[in-house]
Amino acid sequence: xxxxxxxxxxxxxxxxxxxxxxxxxxxxxxxxxxxxxxxxxxxxxxxxxxxxxxxxxxxx
Numbered sequence: 301x302x303x304x305x306x307x308x309x310x311x312x313x314x315x316x317x318x319x320x321x322x323x324x325x326x327x328x329x330x331x332x333x334x335x336x337x338x339x340x341x342x343x344x345x346x347x348x349x350x351x352x353x354x355x356x357x358x359x360x
Contacts, residue, residue: 306352313344 321340324330330339352358 303356304352306348309351310344310348313347314340317343 317340321330321336324339325336330336
């Protein structure tokens with residue numbers, strides 16, 4: 301099975317979360333800038349760690 305690169309997963313999820321976050325902020329679902337930053341930078345890191353652990357069997 302082909303291994304996935306954690307950095308690629310992180311970049312893709314960072315881009316997706318960035319554009320999703322802009323949409324959620326403009327519709328005022330996420331009104332707080334602290335929550336905005338946590339969602340944009342925190343979620344992709346956790347997602348990349350979990351995906352690499354599931355697919356590769358190692359953390360990153």
